[in-house]
Amino acid sequence: MPPLELTLAILKPHVIKNPHSLASIRKLILSSHFKVVQSKRFTFNDEIAKRFYNEHKDKFFYNRLITFMTSGPSDLYVLARENAIQEWRNLMGPTKAYKAQYDDPETIRGQFGLSDTRNATHGSDSAQSAAKEIGLLFPDFDIIKWHDNEEYYFRSNSLIFCCFDFVHKINYK
Numbered sequence: 119m120p121p122l123e124l125t126l127a128i129l130k131p132h133v134i135k136n137p138h139s140l141a142s143i144r145k146l147i148l149s150s151h152f153k154v155v156q157s158k159r160f161t162f163n164d165e166i167a168k169r170f171y172n173e174h175k176d177k178f179f180y181n182r183l184i185t186f187m188t189s190g191p192s193d194l195y196v197l198a199r200e201n202a203i204q205e206w207r208n209l210m211g212p213t214k215a216y217k218a219q220y221d222d223p224e225t226i227r228g229q230f231g232l233s234d235t236r237n238a239t240h241g242s243d244s245a246q247s248a249a250k251e252i253g254l255l256f257p258d259f260d261i262i263k264w265h266d267n268e269e270y271y272f273r274s275n276s277l278i279f280c281c282f283d284f285v286h287k288i289n290y291k
């Protein structure tokens with residue numbers, strides 16, 4: 119079996135404020151065969167939001183995006199799957215809310231996106247971005263060590279799922 123890939127997923131503040139959206143997206147994550155390697159609820163402060171979205175600093179929507187992302191808690195997940203980066207982006211759908219609603223209504227953004235800014239979720243766009251984003255938001259998580267020591271257990275599904283923390287833990291027995 120090919121090695122699993124990791125990606126960073128964010129459920130944005132308007133999703134966390136709506137229990138139905140949150141539960142539905144979590145259900146989609148699990149039914150789409152992603153394993154949740156790391157999980158936490160996190161409120162972006164101005165500094166982290168600006169570092170995270172630095173590549174957009176000259177865009178017209180930048181201030182709006184930073185204001186939104188710091189407006190309340192988000193859920194952050196490190197997800198594992200074969201081809202996780204592309205599979206999560208496929209599940210999210212198009213960035214823009216109306217395109218998602220018309221062209222891909224069954225995707226997460228098609229169902230839960232409210233506007234181009236409040237588009238429900240984030241996903242890394244390359245392995246390099248995933249490593250950078252995971253390093254910023256999960257500074258204690260070591261991707262290389264995970265691949266060396268834990269990826270095998272996730273690949274062979276030797277896992278226990280903790281509903282409360284929304285995370286998969288290794289079942290070593």
Ligand SMILES: Nc1ncnc2c1ncn2[C@@H]1O[C@H](COP(=O)(O)OP(=O)(O)OP(=O)(O)O)[C@@H](O)[C@H]1O
Nearest residue numbers: 174179183212213234235236237239240241242243
């Ligand atoms: N035209 C826009 N108007 C308002 N907000 C936008 C617009 N385009 C992008 N954004 C916001 O900036 C974020 C980053 O934009 P980017 O172009 O990197 O989209 P993406 O790669 O599909 O999304 P993400 O990086 O969040 O997974 C988007 O998720 C959205 O919240």
